[in-house]
Amino acid sequence: MSRTIKVLLAEDQSMVREALAALLGLEPDIEVVAQVARGDEVLAAARALDVDVALLDIEMPGRTGIEAAAELHKELPRLKLVILTTFGRPGYLRSAMEAGADAFLVKDAPAAQLAEAVRKVLAGERVIDPTLAAAALAGGANPLTDREREILRAAADGSTNAELATTLHLSQGTVRNYLSTAIQKLAVRNRAEAVRTAREKGWL
């Protein structure tokens, strides 16, 4: 028989994090050996403790779970990576896979899948919700260029063209051009809808 599986848990909401730890603690073969609340604390913790699996939330301060995954994948390639997120956005799944994730779970999946995913990735399997995988493939890749994404992100809080122009060091006309092409690529009718759909797809 094998020793227990050592898990690192990264999630910013402490109540959720500790609750997930309690849940995993019920499994006899799994042990949560480290908990962190920020994306930029993940690597150090993983290095310090010889972990088997890292369980990463996406939305975290410091660094997103996806960025942390990419970092871990590069620095500790033997570590298995499970992304756990509230939002099943196709773009998230895609970038998680590109970052080297072994599993991608959404928080509204049954809790039993969590421990199961931990065991499966350790056995070399990949765990991905088939519905989500289909959506990610059907939805296609992000059609926006880096600059378009950047400007859309900056426009998300309701800034005017003039403000965007100054903060991004562009002319107002250029800002409008980028937003216009983004609006067309996303097949919507104004910047607010563009922000909304880009977010929904995980393209922002």
Add this chain to the structure above:
Amino acid sequence: MSRTIKVLLAEDQSMVREALAALLGLEPDIEVVAQVARGDEVLAAARALDVDVALLDIEMPGRTGIEAAAELHKELPRLKLVILTTFGRPGYLRSAMEAGADAFLVKDAPAAQLAEAVRKVLAGERVIDPTLAAAALAGGANPLTDREREILRAAADGSTNAELATTLHLSQGTVRNYLSTAIQKLAVRNRAEAVRTAREKGWL
């Protein structure tokens, strides 16, 4: 000595819900006797099972935790109500209190506070984060009228004035008037910012 405390848990993300149940299950004096994933299933479950405390997430399909709390408070006044939410928005706290909540917790508080809050409300205490309470009092009440809120909510997804006018059975000019007054009350410069700040304060 007294019998175990019976808790109803309402939270839409099953992984989080079951994790919280596992967490509370570690407490010897607390028992999670019911779990629901929708706001509109709370009342029936509470009625069926003779529960002591209801633990309610705010963001849920069917009915918000706050609406569910108001309902429970009216129908089962002896039931204690704990609101558990991701977002510590002053407006949320205010409406939770108006709905008859006994405790208001945010998910990034330490997990230990959860069981503690359950015990305290049962003992007749109220549990509210003091920082949040201060913010709620300092922030003042929602300055928007019902209609303004409604229109702002409808405008949140990027709909144009024309669309808002038809869906709300108003003239386009009226829509613009309402948005204009909302923008001024919130001291912002366009509808997008208005939506954003109203959301942040929990006024939407």
Add this chain to the structure above:
DNA sequence: GGCGCGATATGACATCTGTCATCCCCGACC
């Protein structure tokens, strides 16, 4: 009965936004 406020409406006006055509520069690729 008069006052104020919220809901609703109109018209006029100034700005902001979105579109389009057209241009320049650069780096990648054949």
Add this chain to the structure above:
DNA sequence: GGTCGGGGATGACAGATGTCATATCGCGCC
């Protein structure tokens, strides 16, 4: 060396948005 895509810019134009003055109606309050 030519073509193409991306970043950046300008100017013109149409349509959307925000502001303001003004009006009516109904309700609650002193």
